[in-house]
Amino acid sequence: MKKRIVWALFLLLGHQVVIAQLDIAAGLKEALTIGATKGAAALSATDGFFKNAALKILLPPEAAKIERTLRSVGMGKQVDEAILSINRAAEDACKTAAPIFTNAIKQMTVNDAIGILRGADTAATAYLKRTTSAPLTSAFKPVIDSSLQKTDATKHWTSLVNAYNKFSFQKLNPSLSDYVTEKALAGIYSQIALEEKNIRQNPAARATDLLKKVFGQ
Template sequence: MYKLILPLLLLVGISTTAQDESSKKEGGFLKKAGGVLNKVKGGSNGSPLSNDEIIAGLKEALSVGASNSSQKLSALDGFFANAAIKVLMPPEAKKVESTLRAAGLGSMVDKAILSMNRAAEDASKSAAPIFIDAIKSMSFQDAFSILKGSDTAATSYLKGRTTTALTTAFKPVIEEALVKTDATKYWKDVFETYNKLPTTFKKINTDLSGYVTEKALSGLSFQV
């Protein structure tokens, strides 16, 4: 009975609040999964669930949450329409943006921003398998540490186990996506135009793929 009840509670608990919570706060899916597990880990009528049942339930909840997060971010406007994770011009390029907008070239900046977000959305498709691999390799100790930890324990675990792999996997995907979405072209247009202005004394040259990769990973961490 518990083997049936646990997955159902997990999936219902996650699906009913996933869209609302994940767009509002960090750890939307995984926090909800942990909360549901904490409610049911005592079993029904005081009968405790076995360790295997608890671990299986946790892994299922985390897998669903990670997959949903990856799917949500890889959808059209997954990054662009989410103010919390939208990829904007990097700090060192803020002067570039304000200067070009003041010169009536705001559309050029807008195209660059949109294309960076499209690249991040495209790359997010590859995140779920990496998250799920980390979840599958979770030990009993890892699982119980998550259950006994804070609301962000699961997110911290996944960040610790996947950041290197995600960075390695994302960089080439981001670079390909930047070309596919014309971000490279728009980025080049923005900075070449700025650097040629007579009022420009210090030229700007930002690592586009490195910046978008960093922002995409940050967005994934926030969403998960």
């Protein structure tokens, strides 16, 4: 009889552990989904990148000389237009990011979730970055290409490079897509990290009972 009671208690405790682990996984997925959705929404809004001092995309580092040279010959307006159009392209592309993140979040395992919960304040974002960087870049780049065309970023950038190449023996490649894609993705991950920290550290940010249960422990 005692053995049956002990076995029953063991099964009950094991069941409770499984339920708790499933709650952790569900809570982490919910937190990441909220963070990814909010992050993408914030950056896809007009001026989401352009007026964000931390994430604003400037001209590529190798273009610093271009900017100085062109501003010195009275082409500051064209430089400003190029920078604005680059940021508009990133903002436009971010409109498509949330569903890609959401799909990746669904693949998170219970073991992943437990490790993330015990990790640093941005452990979930790090997991998301690790698991989505390659596929997201592949999916994101065509959108960036299209956005650069739509916002005239490619035209402005090509004009700047061509104008600079007339003044310099060191010619530069007018390709811009890879650089903007990298910066746009870095911006999204940075924004998601802020959302994750907020959920972990600020009880008021835990908008659902599940989040309160998982992160309130």
